[in-house]
Amino acid sequence: MLRKIRIAVRNVIVRPMTREDRNVRRLIGFTALFGVVNGGVMSFLPVLLARLGASSVIISLLTSLPALLTIGFALPAGTIVARWRNMIRPSAQCFYTLRLAYIPIALAMLLDASVAPILIVVIWALTSIPGTLGNTAFYDVLADAVLPERRAVINGVRWALLGMVSAVSVSFFGQLLVRLPWPQNYLTLFAICFVAGITSTLIYSHIEIPLREPNVEARQRISLRERAARLIQPLRAGTGFGAFSVVTLVLRIGLFLPSGLFSVFFVRQLQVSDAWIGGRTTLEHSALTLGYFFWGRMVGRLGQWRLLAAAATAIGVALLLISAATPQALWLVLLAALISGFFASALDVSLFEWLLAVMPPGERPRYVAMNTLLMNLVMFGVPILGAALAERTSIPVVLTCAAGCLFACSLLTYLMARPQLRAARAAQVASTEAAAEMEQA
Numbered sequence: 459m460l461r462k463i464r465i466a467v468r469n470v471i472v473r474p475m476t477r478e479d480r481n482v483r484r485l486i487g488f489t490a491l492f493g494v495v496n497g498g499v500m501s502f503l504p505v506l507l508a509r510l511g512a513s514s515v516i517i518s519l520l521t522s523l524p525a526l527l528t529i530g531f532a533l534p535a536g537t538i539v540a541r542w543r544n545m546i547r548p549s550a551q552c553f554y555t556l557r558l559a560y561i562p563i564a565l566a567m568l569l570d571a572s573v574a575p576i577l578i579v580v581i582w583a584l585t586s587i588p589g590t591l592g593n594t595a596f597y598d599v600l601a602d603a604v605l606p607e608r609r610a611v612i613n614g615v616r617w618a619l620l621g622m623v624s625a626v627s628v629s630f631f632g633q634l635l636v637r638l639p640w641p642q643n644y645l646t647l648f649a650i651c652f653v654a655g656i657t658s659t660l661i662y663s664h665i666e667i668p669l670r671e672p673n674v675e676a677r678q679r680i681s682l683r684e685r686a687a688r689l690i691q692p693l694r695a696g697t698g699f700g701a702f703s704v705v706t707l708v709l710r711i712g713l714f715l716p717s718g719l720f721s722v723f724f725v726r727q728l729q730v731s732d733a734w735i736g737g738r739t740t741l742e743h744s745a746l747t748l749g750y751f752f753w754g755r756m757v758g759r760l761g762q763w764r765l766l767a768a769a770a771t772a773i774g775v776a777l778l779l780i781s782a783a784t785p786q787a788l789w790l791v792l793l794a795a796l797i798s799g800f801f802a803s804a805l806d807v808s809l810f811e812w813l814l815a816v817m818p819p820g821e822r823p824r825y826v827a828m829n830t831l832l833m834n835l836v837m838f839g840v841p842i843l844g845a846a847l848a849e850r851t852s853i854p855v856v857l858t859c860a861a862g863c864l865f866a867c868s869l870l871t872y873l874m875a876r877p878q879l880r881a882a883r884a885a886q887v888a889s890t891e892a893a894a895e896m897e898q899a
Contacts, residue, residue, distance in 0.1 A: 486616060495658070519579045528586050546667060547663070568641060617750050631736055634646060702816050
């Protein structure tokens with residue numbers, strides 16, 4: 459048995475024999491190296507801004523400005539990507555552009571502290587343009603690279619691997635930032651992430667998928683008014699997408715209200731080191747990895763709405779624990795990291811399943827576009843609102859308000875999602891029975 463397992467692993471990872479096996483190996487390598495970037499630049503960029511003395515509003519713009527550009531570019535990006543025949547080459551160029559942005563960000567941090575944070579935020583925001591194009595294409599790449607019957611398993615492995623590599627990377631970079639002097643510590647972090655990101659994209663660029671015919675509809679010119687009407691139509695379609703949008707709106711307000719404040723709270727109020735922040739993030743990523751394995755199996759038993767309500771409540775409790783933390787009670791933050799990491803994966807699983815349940819199969823692109831637009835509207839405005847509220851009150855007050863939104867989301871899930879999902883399941887059962895009767899006839 460062990461010999462058969464070793465042969466299977468060697469065939470897929472060491473010497474893949476088929477196009478799909480080669481694609482699986484490249485997707486896993488691409489994801490693993492992206493975990494280094496995720497544990498480095500993406501985890502410590504807000505911390506860097508806090509170290510440079512940036513205000514809560516500036517740090518919040520790290521999330522808000524990319525969201526604003528995505529709002530304006532999401533629909534054109536879909537049209538542009540629909541015209542591509544070779545999905546790999548242009549999307550890889552987009553990912554290369556993303557990684558090249560680390561060089562000017564690293565140089566900007568060496569400027570005067572009054573200029574550096576703003577410049578870093580602007581450069582980071584501009585990366586959302588190639589990022590939107592690349593991420594839009596990635597769904598098609600993944601669909602063509604792996605057969606549908608293997609895709610769920612491969613994605614599970616990729617997400618778990620991403621969590622594990624991110625956890626190890628965060629811990630490593632936290633120690634690196636403490637042991638090296640400024641600015642060599644952050645320059646080294648950017649250099650390592652740059653090499654990992656470029657190598658990751660190089661592996662991605664070798665994925666083998668067939669050329670596709672460009673979408674004819676993408677070449678047609680549609681008026682802005684017609685585009686707006688098409689976007690709003692899913693909210694009125696009676697499919698349950700309206701209830702989904704209301705529940706996720708409240709959920710996202712709770713999640714993004716304090717998103718720009720954690721680094722400031724850890725650095726200035728709890729007075730912890732970068733190594734401690736790295737350890738906390740490692741703990742959170744480890745819990746996230748375990749959560750993906752666990753909740754993927756439980757969603758079928760609990761149902762989407764129960765899982766979403768439980769996850770929102772648990773993360774709300776985690777925010778309350780962080781709000782109560784002090785330099786003498788840092789264990790509250792570590793406990794919150796375990797809870798939020800484990801239940802964040804439950805949010806991802808339940809929202810993905812619920813969104814699929816309320817989207818008509820033939821109209822998914824329009825529904826996804828509307829969901830993306832609503833999400834980025836929240837990502838743009840709510841972090842700024844949270845920063846402004848923190849300046850008038852305090853960060854613990856904002857954390858408490860965010861927890862209240864998550865508790866409200868749990869209640870709304872019970873009131874709105876439960877009837878919608880039951881109706882959808884009833885309609886699916888009726889459709890199946892009708893089809894069976896037609897076959898018997």
